[in-house]
Amino acid sequence: MGLFDVRGTAVALPEALFVVDGRLELEIEGAPVPVGAGEMYRVPAGVRHAVRPGSHGTPLVFETVVSD
Secondary structure: OOOOOOOOEOOOOOEEEEEEEEEEEEEEOOEEEEEEOOOEEEEOOOOOEEEOOOOEEEEEEEEOOOOO
């Protein structure tokens, strides 16, 4: 899962991370949060988060789109 920066990032809009298979080892504001296959974790806007080493499988990232 070399797609994410393990130092973390915070984005302006909410994101949802869904694990198709495998397991994500997330770090949310410094706290570990494991997310297993079939589970989703919603990251609020502005919250620092990272995918930690040990994560494996297929994640889907959904970003919020805002329109007028």
